Amino acid sequence: MLLERLSNACGVSGQEDEVRALIKQEMAPYADEMWSDALGNLVVRKGDGPVKVMLDAHMDEVGFCVGAVTDEGYIKLKKVGGLDDRVLPGREVWLTNRRIPGVLGAKAWHLCSPEERTRSIPFAEMYVDLGCRNRQEVAALGIELGDPVYFATEFEHFSDRVVKGKAFDDRAGCAVLAAILQQYSYPGITLYGVFSTQEEIGLRGARVAAYNLDPDIAVALEGTGSANAAGVDPFDTITNMGEGPAISLIDASGIPSLRLFEELVRLAKTRELRHQHRRLTAGGTDAGGIALQRNGIPACTVSVPCRYIHTNAALLNLDDLNGAITLVHHFLQSVEKGDFRP
Ligand SMILES: [Zn+2]
DSSP states (O other): OOOHHHSOOOOTTTHHHHHHHHHHHHHTTOSEEEEEEEEEEEEEEEOOOSSEEEEEEEBOEEEEEEEEEEESSSEEEEEEEEEEOGTTTTTTETTTTTTEEEEOOOGGGSOOHHHHHSSSOOGGOEEOOOSSSHHHHHTTTTOTTTOOOEOOOOOEEESSSEEEOOOOHHHHHHHHHHHHHHHOOTTTTEEEEESSOTTTTSSHHHHHHHHHHHOSSSEEEEEEEEOTTTTGGGGGGGSSSTTOOEEEEEEEEEEOOOOOOOOHHHHHHHHOOOOEEEEESSSSOHHHHHTTTTTOEEEEEEEEEEEEETTOEEEEHHHHHHHHHHHHHHHHHHHHTSSSSO
């Protein structure tokens, strides 16, 4: 399964090479043209019809980089993207794309004062333990400042529908985009599949790609948060895993094109496609960056609900992922037939 290989591939923001190489290899048989730009975006063009549509999915994942090495041989980290400190201690990590194993350590519970035992461990007090005894042993492993650090999480099936992996934000979107490029053709459209970079540190790659491609419309494909989990008020679940792809009405990066939003909802309703709305105003997607290029580009976001994004392990339901593929496919058909005119 491509999602498995995408999830197991490693690429923090700015260091997406391994993910890009995998996607490039997968897309080669289906692309009419394929290129990378200065920011590392991979653009796959399919078709050359009069309407230009950009589908975006970001390749980068949240993680860390090596910030310092101590004399005792521990690694201090810097964060790449947004991470919740409370879920970090004890996690296994990989250093560099060579996947050198380490564990996120902190002062042992036995040594903590009663007060320390009740608070979450500050990130500044955490370190990666590679089992090294000193700085020289770390250097002998070829680890340098700035090297990427990843959650050491292997993709796994919890059931035939639910899978676990790292980086579903946004390898889920990459899987949706790859499936559309592999399975369908739209001769009436110039379809640009953009596997973009550096979303997690400010929607950077997609902006450059959108400026360059100047599409008539754009859809960002995302793995978004889902919190229909134990103890969460149904009002606060953002999206519900297992209840279909999510269409966004607003988030922190902007308000999507209402025309695109309404067309997606119309298609979902008339074709009886399971769908839901993303119910959180926080968090952003590449659609917000794309929309502000040139004279403004109508853009929106379709997401696959994922529990525990931005942690070491997320869950998603494959029916939601397949539902996102189907919904976006119907939308592209609608554009191609002229039922929806940008
Ligand atoms: Zn994302």
